[in-house]
Amino acid sequence: MADYGHELTFGTFLTPQNQRPDQVVALAQLTERVGFDLVTFQDHPYQPAFLDAWTLLTWVAASTSRVKVSGNVLNLPLRQPAVLARAAASLDLLSGGRFELGLGAGGFWDPIAAMGGPRRTPAEAVSALSEAIDVIRAIWDADQRGGVRVAGDHYQVQGAKRGPAPAHDVQIWLGALKPKMLRLIGAKADGWLPSLFYLEDGDLERGNRIIDEAAAEAGRDPREIRRLLNVGPDTPREELVALALEQGVSTFILASDDPAVIERWGNETAPALREAVAGERGSAAPEVVRGPKVLAARRNGIDYDAIPASLRASAVEPGDKAYSKVRSTYMRTGSPGLVLRPAGVEEVAEALAFARKHEVPLAVRSGGHGISGRSTNDGGIVIDLGQLNKVEVGDGGLVRVGPGARWGDVAAALHPHGLAMSSGDYGDVGVGGLATAGGIGFLGRLHGLTLDHVTAADLVLADGSVVRADADLLWAVRGAGANVGIVTSLELAAYPLDDVVYATMIFDATDTAGLVTRWGELVEAAPRELTSFLYLFAQRGGAPVGRAIIVYASADTDAAVAALTPFLQIAPVLDQQAQLAPYAAIVAPQDSPHTGGQTNPLISNGFAVHLDDRIGDLLGEGLRSHVAPWVSIRAVGGAVNDVDPMDTAYAHRAVNFNVSSVGGRESAFRSHWDDLRPHLNGLYLSFETDPRPQRLRDAFPGETLTKLRALKRRYDPDNVFNQNFPIDPAL
Structure with a gap:
């Protein structure tokens, strides 16, 4: 037998x-x-x-x-x-x-x-x-x-x-x-x-x-x-x-x-x-047999034999061939002890219940690249929602999206209906992470943040219950979703949009402060249809380079040219081009593998009402010293600020820019940002790896944090979700 x-x-x-x-x-x-x-x-x-x-x-x-x-x-x-x-x-x-x-x-x-x-x-x-x-x-x-x-x-x-x-x-x-x-x-x-x-x-x-x-x-x-x-x-x-x-x-x-x-x-x-x-x-489910290489790589503290039957076949352990594809995020090289990949809501609940039985770190990953690196860990359990990736476009512009989808796929699904949704600056950004943290995108000044269009959410709570978010829980999901549960689906109200004018301009950034301040002044003065991101790059042996991406959210090319032309005067232009294109084409899905590269990536950020010379000078110093060799400045004004700060857990509604940068030497990078922060205020969750306690109040100022703590005590009193800007319910 x-x-x-x-x-x-x-x-x-x-x-x-x-x-x-x-x-x-x-x-x-x-x-x-x-x-x-x-x-x-x-x-x-x-x-x-x-x-x-x-x-x-x-x-x-x-x-x-x-x-x-x-x-x-x-x-x-x-x-x-x-x-x-x-x-x-x-x-x-x-x-x-x-x-x-x-x-x-x-x-x-x-x-x-x-x-x-x-x-x-x-x-x-x-x-x-x-x-x-x-x-x-x-x-x-x-x-x-x-x-x-x-x-x-x-x-x-x-x-x-x-x-x-x-x-x-x-x-x-x-x-x-x-x-x-x-x-x-x-x-x-x-x-x-x-x-x-x-x-x-x-x-x-x-x-x-x-x-x-x-x-x-x-x-x-x-x-x-x-x-x-x-x-x-x-x-x-x-x-x-x-x-x-x-x-x-x-x-x-x-x-x-x-x-x-x-x-x-x-x-x-x-x-x-x-x-x-x-x-x-009988009731015995077929067992997934692990070879010696996998068994030898198992981590202490995880009961691999107790993995629920519904999750065994898709679970990935160290030593599995698929491990290299699921261990890391876009920037961080992780080494989790187990990656669970549920294919449905009930399996998400089972994965969470299994994880709660273990005293190891728990990370939840949607479908995207996770710049901060908090969607992986070392030695713990990752619940990967990549299979919950359906995109369903309904009547009236309502779109139902799984957290594991990527925004490039959402844009492609919306395009045939003449609809769009602002969603970051790259097609591989994940739905779950972006829509529950903010959603700073190329259409932001005209249409606001992604989370401003979230109308409903389904979650698995810390106790394993599956719920449709009520008003209080939906408030928390829109800005602090990772702290209150695992989102399994979102409903968003898309808006009509087809072609946009997409422009890129490459500048000599020797005068970094001048470029930054003049770009900022033009963005603030521009029609709301214009949203721009400015990226600054250090170059060894040469002057820094600036790359502006400008999206004019309309097919009116005459109006777009009028709004774009002044940007050609802010610094010496090295290259420039503009084209009329579908919005879906500029955030096309890339399906790039996420293989990390850094054990502990360094990224910090803050918001600015206006960009001044002091901010520009400090950013220039970071570039030239290579302490912070990559800088992003994203426009977040216009429609973003039409929302009352207490309407969502994302409270930063009186600023025009988000400033972030990436570094390589921790002590020098932290010192650089300690000099920058007095000229900025607040921060965006997804662009921050500084673990110091004061960053929590930067992310959730004043009454926002007070309300979140109360909701945390109601929905996650044991602080199960404590890896993504953790909010201690006991405080």
Whole structure:
């Protein structure tokens, strides 16, 4: 008896005949439509009656949206492994993680040799396949430094560049029957893929035993290896159940080109088999098996075995292949002990309940880049809301958005409706973080902050309850959301907007104070349609450079030119351009990976009513000394200040600019900002990493902090949410 506990999946094994290529593609699309998980094709490159398997896999991946694709199995002797590795990673990236690598050692040596391939003995075929797996995995391991070096008898790779890494942890499944191949599966592969119609009595049991023994010898858990099986359409259901529960088969691949058979299996056989196996297993959920590398990297203080069943499959631990993609923010390199990735509201509540049982840091991440770095941690738990990313545009400009979405995706969804929403200055900014902290964007002077348009919010509170925010809670969400709960969805009122005038101007910033003050004066005097951000950059061995981005929120080009032209006089112009463009185009989604770079990023900020020479001089000193080599000044006047300071937890409603900068040396940077702060007031949550207690009152002045403490005592008395400008309810 051997049930390895994997969740059942189903696929098809289709003949890649080339007489009617549209038919095999249609069968692949049918595979997806009836609910199968996988579509596979045999690979015989020497067979002229067949389509090339790799080309077909690529075409099918582009013609479907959910189903995974794989060779069954790819012919290694005619597919050089380093090139195959890059091709596999590329297809996985292009398909959004929908490729698995079924691989074979070869076998039909006469036609392989006729195509220019090698002729290998059985022992040589096993050795070559083992070397190929080493090459492929090394190419995929883009996080390692140095080139790939494999000095094998069949494959020699001498310093090949690594990468790209696949979008997900691509599985390597081997088609095999003989003992040496089975031992290779146990030592190195992720799955065994034989065909039932080639097996004799006892072959599966014998193969499992050899694979399990080899896995144990290699220090692996045999459950790491999925057991797949090609089966015929007439295999009795009772036999399939026995294969799952007694032989550990968890992926059944239907060998049939008959659309009626595929439909019957998708609609009847697969659901019935899942139900029967689940019934025999009882309430025990399939376990996600972690390999030795992952187990060795686990952190103290986290009960990994108690992760809720609904979160196990998507959870990421140190040592997992996906860890490098979820550990960090845009600037901070984090090292959390566990990243939980809930896919729905109930799973968010489960993740929070699990986290509360542990005395480790808790961070909540939306979908964006998190400049402050507080959406990751070291050794703690991160609840990553990236899968809660739906964007639904309703009637009357009302848009419902998940916190895991990015604003570039929201802008793209709103554009066909002639709508927009001011949302930062970059398409990869996350909805949750920005909409609950403020939302300083390119349309701010005309339309205000993002949070000024939040009309409703759903949250998971510290006690696990799921609520629609009442008036008091919504007040807190709009400016201090990270302190009162985990926002799971937001409703915002978008406004009509299509094309805008988008201009960039590059200036010589030698006279930093002059550039800053003249730019500020023009912004304050400009029509509200104009919003501008000014970025200042230090240059080694040269004068600082200023880059102004100016958005005129209208398609009236004459009015825009009149408002833009005076900016060309504020400093020597090095370059400039302007264009009429859809708002969605200037904040297009980038989907950039967030890989950090700093252990503790330094960023500080403050607000200014006006920009004067003293502020400009201090910013210039920071640039030239490289204490603060990157400065951003964002316009926050106009409509932002039409709102009463007590209407939202964001209280800074009498200023015109936010000034922020990034540094590299903590003591010098803090001293620089201690000199700047007397000329500024308040601060914006998302641009601050100074942990000193007085920063809390800068963020939430006077009555705002008093009200927040009262709400904190009501909604989070245990101070569960204490990592993002924590408000101690006991004070």
